[in-house]
Amino acid sequence: MCTHHKIQQTTAQAETVYVSELDTPCLLLDESRMNRNIGRLHSRLAMKNVVFRPHLKTAKSIEIARRMVAGPNGPATVSTLNEAEAFAGAGITDITYAVGISPQKLPRVQALLRQGINMTVLLDSTEQADAVAAASTLDVPIPALIELDCDGHRSGVHCDDQERLLAIASSLHASASLRGVLTHAGESYTATSRHALLAAAENERASAIRAAEILRHAGYRCPVVSIGSTPTAMFAENYDGITEVRAGVFAFFDLVQAGIGVCTPDDIAVSVLATVIGHQREKDWTIIDAGWAALSSDRGTESQRVDQGYGLVCDLEGNLIDGLFVTNVNQEHGIIARRTDFGGHIPDLPYGAKVRILPIHACATVEQHSAYNVIGSDKQTIAGQWTRLKGW
């Protein structure tokens, strides 16, 4: 029987499925590592006395969302309206949709608001503010945050651009509802030291507060001052003036985060199970049945001090095998090679052996899969299969 069907029956018949039996490639989730990661950031932010609004775009799973949010209703952040609709259906009702709102999506936002979901949209232009104001009604004004650009990485109003900030606030004021400001320290992903991370975090905080002060000085209420990225959330010391923090990948972590110094490979909670299907012995290559279709093409560590290729290699139990990495991928093939600077012993990976590949960028790797195979507390069997949301 195919393992997929066995897993579906586990609830009813409690038939045991071992990790080693799973069809490959597939996505594994080490729930105990994930719970530890979630607990660590929750404790950290609770001590700092700041609200945590986890980003659910990485996990896209109702079961994981329930473990990430502080209370049954949230708060939460999402990157698609599909997530918002699914999580709202699961009772998470305090949701910020943190991608600049497009005019065509406003009817779906309105529908969620009319269902009683506390939805907030994001915008950084008067055109957007006008569209949001036009889609608002007297009984259902659409709540909006102004997106700030604190370090030049993407969207957002420059934090000191008083004219644009006030023009947006004025456009919203007519009929929508200005909730506050939101920024994301994209720069923190390029940090290479604790000092640089603290600087990125402090810049994120100070920028958001400057923009909030511009709005307040002009007479606008600005109850929300939202900041966040996993690196800054894990390192920031000072949250004065900040009302909430966002982070998403912290629940899983990945090799990009390890390269920044925010976690170690032992914290990484997701991996792709793969099978050795061949070798090119003269090149010291091991070929596995996980290519970019299972791992993603993300090359996020290419610009870091250590390039981890398409992922690091662990044995079936999840122990890192030093000296190996996935050096190249095709759609359904991965090539594991030996690091040229590694002189130690590397165990043989024979035909049919199972390995676990740690992700470069967890958001991208898990996006390639339709479900998480959740490893039980015995580390050897599958405790359940959790579906991932897809689409927009």
Add this chain to the structure above:
Amino acid sequence: MCTHHKIQQTTAQAETVYVSELDTPCLLLDESRMNRNIGRLHSRLAMKNVVFRPHLKTAKSIEIARRMVAGPNGPATVSTLNEAEAFAGAGITDITYAVGISPQKLPRVQALLRQGINMTVLLDSTEQADAVAAASTLDVPIPALIELDCDGHRSGVHCDDQERLLAIASSLHASASLRGVLTHAGESYTATSRHALLAAAENERASAIRAAEILRHAGYRCPVVSIGSTPTAMFAENYDGITEVRAGVFAFFDLVQAGIGVCTPDDIAVSVLATVIGHQREKDWTIIDAGWAALSSDRGTESQRVDQGYGLVCDLEGNLIDGLFVTNVNQEHGIIARRTDFGGHIPDLPYGAKVRILPIHACATVEQHSAYNVIGSDKQTIAGQWTRLKGW
């Protein structure tokens, strides 16, 4: 009503959905371009008198597979058993699974064979051959091709490695069924001239024939000599000794293929529809709601003469806008920038405007989506929605 539901109703109620109405991001398929691409390669290979075994891994759609294969039963190539099972269910019964077989997958192969599907597996080691022989039975021997490495890019036995070729043939001989040899000219993807493409194609052909001759000389039958990649299939002149050709991305084409010179951007049949959600005017950036989740992170043109970033930009009607490309992506954001060397006029892309992004690597881009939105012959409305297969 959400456009998704409108499309589902089109069959019953013939309600018109315009491309401009679709929720973004989403995947568009220009069926007339695809049909032209398919027709061109079919004609070419028919003139060369060689069997075409299209690779269905790019499209992963039953409707598209039916247009790609020569007859109702195939032949076809797949990269996952999930594809094999789905296409077999749709009547395509002559299938080569062109990824090295893992031992765990043999029961699914056996099940397909017992259903009457003409399944062939691929292998390049005696360990695999032994596993395939062990899983074969007297009434159901598993047909296998020996994978050849003609240019050092991935798996496969070196075409001149007589010892390994004969050892594999001998292992199979016991109870499985040796069908022949198969190779893939990975090197053709690095070609930068017609001369280099012809050389890659001729090397692919000659290498496969050398290996086949080694087997035949030792007394083994070798009825299948299979070669193929889109670049070599589009350019090869000489097919002497070759029994079948494989190619997959030719149906859609993409910017990697255009960079090689195998197609022009006007041949590219798939694109991602996106909406402009903002601007950073001082940097000449336009922000769209399609990031790597919709486009993929594939950077396949990075090593080509012209780096097309994460894709080229067309207007809603599909006309290329010279001077623009997607320079960076986050999960749900794409940044369109102006090429620094472009001096011409670029039309404004206002907030809410729709654009179509041509893929860097079509296989990777379409993999991010669950369905194709098929553009009708009027170029403005959606004629249907074709589901993509997922998983392994």
